[in-house]
Amino acid sequence: MPSSVLYRFCQNVAQIVQTQGAACFALGAADNRLHPQAIVDLGGSNSVKLVGHIEIDERTPFSAAVVEALGSRKPIVIEDPVRISEMQVQPPVMVVPIIWEREALDPSEESVKRPVGVMTLWSRRGEGQFDEDDYKLVETLSANAAALLVEEQLEEAGDIQAAFARVPVGLMLVAPDDRIAVANAAAMSVVQVDPLQGRKIVDVDYRGQLGKLLSELRASEEGQSNCSFVSLDGDTYAASAQLAQEGQAIIAFTQSPFTTAAEELVGQVAHELRTPLTVIQGNLQTVEVMLDMDLTEEDFEIIKEFTGTAIIQSSRMFRLINETLNISRIHAGKEIELEVERFDVIDALNQIMLELQDRLNRHNVVREAPDSLMMEGDRGKVISILDNYLKNAAKYADPDTTITVRVKDLGDEVVLEVQDEGIGIPEEAIEKIGREAGFRTDVSKSQAGGIGLGMVYTRRVTEAHGGRMEIESELGKGSIFRSILPKEQPHQPRSVSLT
Numbered sequence: 240m241p242s243s244v245l246y247r248f249c250q251n252v253a254q255i256v257q258t259q260g261a262a263c264f265a266l267g268a269a270d271n272r273l274h275p276q277a278i279v280d281l282g283g284s285n286s287v288k289l290v291g292h293i294e295i296d297e298r299t300p301f302s303a304a305v306v307e308a309l310g311s312r313k314p315i316v317i318e319d320p321v322r323i324s325e326m327q328v329q330p331p332v333m334v335v336p337i338i339w340e341r342e343a344l345d346p347s348e349e350s351v352k353r354p355v356g357v358m359t360l361w362s363r364r365g366e367g368q369f370d371e372d373d374y375k376l377v378e379t380l381s382a383n384a385a386a387l388l389v390e391e392q393l394e395e396a397g398d399i400q401a402a403f404a405r406v407p408v409g410l411m412l413v414a415p416d417d418r419i420a421v422a423n424a425a426a427m428s429v430v431q432v433d434p435l436q437g438r439k440i441v442d443v444d445y446r447g448q449l450g451k452l453l454s455e456l457r458a459s460e461e462g463q464s465n466c467s468f469v470s471l472d473g474d475t476y477a478a479s480a481q482l483a484q485e486g487q488a489i490i491a492f493t494q495s496p497f498t499t500a501a502e503e504l505v506g507q508v509a510h511e512l513r514t515p516l517t518v519i520q521g522n523l524q525t526v527e528v529m530l531d532m533d534l535t536e537e538d539f540e541i542i543k544e545f546t547g548t549a550i551i552q553s554s555r556m557f558r559l560i561n562e563t564l565n566i567s568r569i570h571a572g573k574e575i576e577l578e579v580e581r582f583d584v585i586d587a588l589n590q591i592m593l594e595l596q597d598r599l600n601r602h603n604v605v606r607e608a609p610d611s612l613m614m615e616g617d618r619g620k621v622i623s624i625l626d627n628y629l630k631n632a633a634k635y636a637d638p639d640t641t642i643t644v645r646v647k648d649l650g651d652e653v654v655l656e657v658q659d660e661g662i663g664i665p666e667e668a669i670e671k672i673g674r675e676a677g678f679r680t681d682v683s684k685s686q687a688g689g690i691g692l693g694m695v696y697t698r699r700v701t702e703a704h705g706g707r708m709e710i711e712s713e714l715g716k717g718s719i720f721r722s723i724l725p726k727e728q729p730h731q732p733r734s735v736s737l738t
């Protein structure tokens with residue numbers, strides 16, 4: 240899927256190296272073809288639509304250059320006009336291998352160095368030729384491209400993993416005489432008995448848990464019963480038993496909601512931190528190389544923009560880390576603490592809008608807010624409130640719909656509000672959101688990955704400020720999430736018990 244981060248990256252590359260166009264292709268690990276990720280043509284005549292997947296052993300000058308660049312791991316320059324798929328580009332055309340390099344994380348592991356794609360630059364403006372400085376720059380930039388490409392692949396893999404995390408891990412069918420008729424491999428690994436088929440439950444049951452589950456099932460009116468199953472190794476699973484035809488019972492094991500939430504939290508945090516970190520590292524490396532060159536006025540502007548973005552992204556990392564620490568405090572039943580200061584909420588709003596630029600750029604964002612509004616509170620946590628509302632709006636509403644963010648001055652109180660035209664929430668579910676850790680509506684589960692902790696954090700942070708959270712929503716139409724916060728905080732730091 241073409242990504243907006245890579246598109247912006249290509250724009251920057253074309254600007255820094257002064258070419259008319261830049262493109263980034265991922266090398267498919269499975270099919271050994273090039274897949275276009277982003278194409279920028281400042282001349283405006285080419286677009287990503289013109290370029291399909293490219294066979295790299297095709298007999299075209301471009302494919303030949305790609306093979307040579309990947310083989311020699313060096314940039315190759317073509318001095319003639321070239322066709323890249325259906326796209327015609329003007330010389331000089333530079334084909335740069337994108338090599339992913341990573342040091343071994345521990346002595347038992349090997350370091351990684353493998354080609355993951357190709358960057359192409361064409362029509363050098365100014366002198367019309369690439370020079371030494373350009374080569375140095377493209378080398379640095381291709382390392383950044385590698386990080387971004389790998390990041391993108393990991394993101395896709397993460398989505399697939401998240402989908403699998405919810406699949407039942409084990410299934411068994413138990414006959415009325417408590418003999419196991421059928422069991423899958425996953426059930427055997429949960430129960431840690433192989434084979435299970437033909438055995439009686441009492442003979443394989445660790446601490447009598449399954450026997451108890453089955454007797455509860457047979458006593459239940461709904462023909463259903465659930466329990467938490469702890470395996471021999473101490474892993475917890477959710478076990479659910481269901482009555483089937485002719486007195487048979489089906490037992491399904493899934494990872495327990497808590498294990499899943501905890502695992503997913505770690506995954507989500509690592510994931511969330513990777514994007515800002517990639518941007519920070521890439522920008523700083525580029526600036527470092529640029530500082531060795533003769534700089535023009537335009538270069539200074541680029542450096543300023545790059546360092547500015549790095550600063551914004553590093554403050555985002557700090558906030559995400561704090562948010563995670565606070566979520567684990569909430570899990571542990573501890574209090575949330577505020578670092579109160581006086582600050583301009585509009586300034587905070589500007590900051591989060593910049594940080595989330597990439598996530599919100601497919602929606603139509605409308606902003607209704609005064610020019611300035613001072614309040615007392617924990618600035619970072621107030622930004623987190625807006626962050627969570629906006630991220631969810633982008634996640635649970637289709638691209639091209641409108642997201643409205645409002646900041647209102649009510650005299651003694653400040654309202655922070657985000658409205659979307661998304662999937663909405665069923666009426667009976669509204670009061671659970673932010674109150675039950677891990678709660679997610681069925682529609683949202685089918686729509687996007689998530690762990691159901693962001694709103695719990697948002698509600699707690701709102702309440703820790705002495706404020707209240709409100710949700711208005713209509714299924715299929717959209718939602719409004721709102722935090723109403725007092726403008727002043729008591730002189731003693733306020734803290735709210737989370738138990």
Ligand code: ADP
Nearest residue numbers: 631632635663679680683689690691692693694
């Ligand atoms: P997550 O998004 O990780 O599941 P949150 O705590 O942020 O967790 O949200 C909890 C649940 O609230 C979501 O799973 C979803 O069901 C619902 N929700 C939150 N924001 C929205 C929204 N803007 N539109 C529809 N549903 C939402």
